[in-house]
Amino acid sequence: MLPYEPDDTLAHRLDPRSKLAVQMGFAIAALSHTAPGALLACTLLTGAILVTTRVPLGRTLAAYRVALVVLVAGPLVTTLSLGSPWLEPSEGVGPALASYRALLVLLVSAAYVRSTPVRDSRAAIQRTIPGKPGRLLGAGIALVFRFLPVLRTDLRTIREAMAARLGTERSALERASTTGVLGLSRAFTRADRLALAMQARCFSWNPTLPTLSFSRVDVPAFALAGALVLSVLL
Structure with missing residues (x-):
């Protein structure tokens, strides 16, 4: 990404x-x-x-x-x-x-x-779409932009670890299933940590966003x- x-x-x-x-x-x-x-x-x-x-x-x-x-x-x-x-x-x-x-x-x-x-994109969406739908969409887009690179890095780390352990010698189906299971496990772990971090930082529906003009x-x-x-x- x-x-x-x-x-x-x-x-x-x-x-x-x-x-x-x-x-x-x-x-x-x-x-x-x-x-x-x-x-x-x-x-x-x-x-x-x-x-x-x-x-x-x-x-x-x-x-x-x-x-x-x-x-x-x-x-x-x-x-x-x-x-x-x-x-x-x-x-x-x-x-x-x-x-x-x-x-x-x-x-x-x-x-x-x-x-x-990312903050400017969120501010543009929240100021274009009024009310809670705009805040929800803005927060979702901001999280996607920040969360996807982390998941891509996790998948790359999993593939590199498999290659270091001769995982490339396994069948394509086995490699895909192993990468998928470990990737989902990492994703859910990341999501739990993200939710806890947002609660610890008092996540707000209406944060202070950059001024647009x-x-x-x-x-x-x-x-x-x-x-x-x-x-x-x-």
């Missing part, structure tokens, strides 16, 4: 609410447009966003490797048939384009994660988000 990295890029200076608007507008446009010209425009926009936020493409693709496997496997499976000619490449064109559009959305979301602190640099971001949505409506 990609972490937030402090920097002085334009995206880092934007209000998180304007970045969320751009991300939502891009997702709507990318998943709605199917014409080659629109797909090229979305690709160029994605490249501009990655360059602006200084997102390393190689590391981002490595972080999304599990999702990439699913995105690649879908079109490949659709090209297979149960009878002659066994392989129909034309059937995989549509799913391949859909997978590519989903990949563009993932890359844009990576730019948001890299340029936005719009500036002039947010105007182009909202204009871009509006243009993306209008491109779908019109």
Whole structure:
């Protein structure tokens, strides 16, 4: 999972609410447009966003490797048939384009994660969605961003420990079951410790969050988000 990295890029200076608007507008446009010209425009926009936020493409693709496997496997499976000619490449064109559009959305979301602190994301959500639902959603997203990297580290530690004990000599099913059982055990242990730590620190539904304010640099971001949505409506 990609972490937030402090920097002085334009995206880092934007209000998180304007970045969320751009991300939502891009997702709507990318998943709605199917014409080659629109797909090229979305690709160029994605490249501009990655360059602006200084997102390393190689590391981002490595972080999304599990999702990439699913995105690649879908079109490949659709090209297979149960009878002659066994392989129909034309059937995989549509799913391949859909997978590519989903990949563009993932890359844009990576730019948001890299340029936005977790506290700012929580503040943006809680101030956009009123009441307890917003506080619950904000707290949940903040916990996910902080909890997932810990679980990934635990899984990597388990795999390294198995490899040091010649676990690679076992069957794939046995390795997967062992990793799954130990991973779930670690996850539940972490969850119990997290709950205890939150109680010890008097977890609040309405904590003091960072102050958010719009500036002039947010105007182009909202204009871009509006243009993306209008491109779908019109």
